[in-house]
Amino acid sequence: SQTIHQWPATLVQPVGSPLSLECTVEGTSNPNLYWYRQAAGRGLQLLFYSVGIGQISSEVPQNLSASRPQDRQFILSSKKLLLSDSGFYLCAWGRDLNTGELFFGEGSRLTVL
Amino acid sequence: KQEVTQIPAALSVPEGENLVLNCSFTDSAIYNLQWFRQDPGKGLTSLLLIQSSQREQTSGRLNASLDKSSGRSTLYIAASQPGDSATYLCAVFNDYKLSFGAGTTVTVRA
Numbered sequence: 001s002q003t004i005h006q007w008p009a010t011l012v013q014p015v016g017s018p019l020s021l022e023c024t025v026e027g028t029s030n031p032n033l034y035w036y037r038q039a040a041g042r043g044l045q046l047l048f049y050s051v052g053i054g055q056i057s058s059e060v061p062q063n064l065s066a067s068r069p070q071d072r073q074f075i076l077s078s079k080k081l082l083l084s085d086s087g088f089y090l091c092a093w094g095r096d097l098n099t100g101e102l103f104f105g106e107g108s109r110l111t112v113l
Numbered sequence: 114k115q116e117v118t119q120i121p122a123a124l125s126v127p128e129g130e131n132l133v134l135n136c137s138f139t140d141s142a143i144y145n146l147q148w149f150r151q152d153p154g155k156g157l158t159s160l161l162l163i164q165s166s167q168r169e170q171t172s173g174r175l176n177a178s179l180d181k182s183s184g185r186s187t188l189y190i191a192a193s194q195p196g197d198s199a200t201y202l203c204a205v206f207n208d209y210k211l212s213f214g215a216g217t218t219v220t221v222r223a
Contacts, residue, residue: 006156034210043117044202044213059210090156092211100144100206104157 002027006091006105013112019064019078021108023091026072031093033074034102035066038088050074086112115140119203119214127222132190134217136203141184147211148177148188149202157202161188193221 003026013019025031035047046059048066056066063082067075074091088109092102116139126132136146145164149157161170163179163186170177174191190197200218204211 043215044204044211046210046212049210057209088154092157100209100211101147101159101162102204102206102211103159104149106156107154109154 002093002103004091004093004103004105006089006108009106009108011108011110013081013110015083015112016080019076019081019085019110021076021089021091021110023074023076023105024072025093028072028093028095030071031095032100033068034092034094035074035076036090036092036104038090038107040087044090047076081110081112083112086110115143115205115207115212117203117205117212117214119201119217121217122215123218123220125220125222126193128193128195130193130221132188132193132197132219132221134188134190134201134203134219136186136188136214138184138186138205138212140205140207141181143181143205143207145206146177146179146186147204147206148175148186149204151200151202151216153200160201193219195221195223197221 034049036044038044050068090107091105094100094102118137120135148160161177163170176189179186198221200216202216204213
């Protein structure tokens with residue numbers, strides 16, 4: 001069966017510090033991968049998605065970037081965090097880009113102080 | 114741009130009552146619609162997936178309907194239990210991504 005892992009689960013970082021959140025999927029190959037952010041009191045916002053190694057599509061211009069160095073690994077990064085980057089970050093995977101049932105990880109909660 | 118709306122934002126019912134959660138979307142050209150459950154501080158658990166060609170899906174006490182032409186879906190939860198307390202999210206898939214509503218937070222009182 002397929003599983004998705006995210007880490008760290010919780011992170012508290014000062015403004016201006018770098019960020020790296022990691023997501024890995026097991027039990028499948030060539031998954032489509034997604035990063036979503038859930039801010040307090042708001043719906044989920046798609047940040048990035050990837051259909052293959054090195055292929056990243058950005059949905060929202062922001063202080064964040066994503067990379068996919070391996071088939072089942074998706075990394076969310078920032079060089080300098082802003083207060084507005086605080087939120088709950090969710091990674092998801094899917095098999096088919098056109099019909100897209102998505103499966104989500106447990107999330108990473110980021111607090112920027 | 115796809116807009117997804119969920120009404121009501123919050124719902125409190127006594128145990129045993131049936132739950133009705135509503136979802137509407139603006140662009141009917143969707144591939145599927147998913148209902149998720151989210152417990153506080155946790156990730157999303159997929160409950161039901163309805164393909165665009167389907168009218169409804171059922172799983173245990175859960176039943177979801179889809180009227181694509183009118184841009185509506187309804188999630189029914191029969192005989193609610195305190196363990197059903199959570200936030201329920203509706204999401205539609207088109208244009209390569211899932212677009213989410215803000216969710217309905219359900220409290221089932223024992």
